[in-house]
Amino acid sequence: MTDPFAFLDLSLPMAQRVAALDWAVTPLGAIEDWPPALKVSVAMTLNSGFAQCLCWGPDHIAIYNDAFVPILGNKGDCLGLPFSVIWHEAWPSIGPIAAKAMAGESTFIKDFPLSVLRDDRGMEKAFFTFSYSPVADEAGVIRGFIDTVVETTDRVRFERRAAISNRELVHRMKNSYALVSAVVRQSARRAATVEDLTEKLLHRLEDMGQAQNILSLHGSSRATVTEVLAHVHRRLDDKGCRFLASGPEVSLTDKQTFALTLAMFELATNAVKYGALSTNEGRVVVDWSDQRDAGTRRLRLSWTERGGPPVTPPSHHGFGSLLVKQVLAAEFDGTVEVSYEPAGLHFELIAPLNGA
Template sequence: MDWTNRPLGPPESWSGVLKITAATVLASRFPQCMLWGAEGIMLYNDGYAPLMGNKPCGIGRPVAEVWSDVWDDIGPIFDKGMAGESSFFHDMELHTQRHGFDEQAWFTFSYTPVRDEFGKVLGVLNTVVETTETVLAKRRIELLNGELAHRMKNTFSVINAIAAQTFGFASDDDAPQARFSQRLQALSTAQDLLLHDSWGRADLEQIVRNALAPHLPAEDVLALDGPPVTLVGKQVFGLSLAMHELATNAAKYGAFARPGGKVSVRWQAGTPGSDDPFELVWEESGVGPVERPARTGFGTGLVTRALPMEFGGTGQVDYGADGVRFCLTSSMKTLKK
């Protein structure tokens, strides 16, 4: 490029700071653009060039002229940079005309002041990556998940209706139909949590709260304590059903059915790379002595066999002097923090 009549003049006349910064930008494989001086004269590398679309070459031209279509949005950011303040934006939406038509695009970028040896700001370095495809893909997933959630709710409703016709319309809360419907609702709640996240994950505390909410006689009967832990796939379904079974038992015979009864659910996550296990404990108090049931039902089998299988661990139910206690222990390799 002939720089003779350009605002910066011939490269041999550039300052040391400009030469070094320009060389750094050109050597980078990450999209970068130097905006030099009060006018923001553009110097960008090959990684940045595709972001220009069909715009004429912007090297050596003022940024306000090249990006006039989005200058109302980025102009104030450039001014902040020239005032010595850095900026960072994640998935910022801009309406551009870089391909000859109005276009929605998203970018993650930073504006960083470039100073001389005396601290004076001489320009701004723009490091940027376009995230349009990522943002649109995420929106498509959210739309599909919403449709899937709607269809799943309809499916659960149909299954519930079939169950009602099959079991009859018994009003007893302990009737097979009622127990089936409640377990189906626990599955539906877990499904909603999974579909809320694009990657099929759910927060452990939220899983517990959602599963127990329909059974709580009052908010102060439940205490939760533990660090953030993310569960995936079958772990979410398993824990949701297990919490439902424990809560159902507590509502009929245990802490949720007794004045002064309390339930504590606490968990701890071992340090990654260590041998410390993940442990989750359900513990009732204010109940009095509890005897082991004469037979093992669906709920007991779920929390002691099915749930531990999903976590690659073990489960133990104890019937003690003051209520039921359940402990799940698992290797941290099966969990994602």
């Protein structure tokens, strides 16, 4: 008696499942009655190293290999089911492609987007690179097609995120260039000597580098006000014990992080040189709150210096003042007030947080 399973490599798990299935209850009929073209096609599919699914007959009855199983996700055992039933949610998109294959036309599509249902989370957007290749019998009649597929969802998502990141990087570089240009121009106007100009430029460029470091550590996540002030605290070294910062976790956009870091560094530098931290008794208190009212959020952040030398308003406003007042207010779409009180400088930022 001829072995009806001779065409199957039963060392393959999926070949064992093919042999165990009662094909008599499917449109393909009993396995011992399968035509030679079907058996050869099944053997080729099961032995392929690529994810493949053979769809046979007008109902596109599916016979797939082990590599194809991950493509199905949690759809369960789909062996012997019509391809249109297995992928019913995507059939409006792939049905016409299957029809072309049954008409003898091969199709290759790269990174084809499909909304598929593969687990309990519901529909998901996935991407596939696949080919539908017609399969003919010994008389040249098209009897089915082979779907050779590679899921490319992770790669497509990565490339799209990378493209967005690249655009953001270019935009950030342009902003940084504009800011550097402003630093150079403003510093040059106020510098008395070349040495003074060099010191100011190096100092502010270092601040910009620190701000970029905070952003680069986060990738897709956002920095917080707490982290920005922690960097300021570390920068103050031994004076950090007189720098007190407290407030809730408040996330910032990239632009807000960059602007707030530069502004806080500027205030800290001035406090060390001329303000509260220039004496042994002075201190700086920074506090902030996330105020919520009627569905809106608002950040209120204050910087208060006490115990330093008497404060007088500056005779001129340089880049530091521009940075603290105008740039910061613009990036937060809020208001900034700086008061030169005799007891110590007071700074306050009030800005909406919706979407931050």
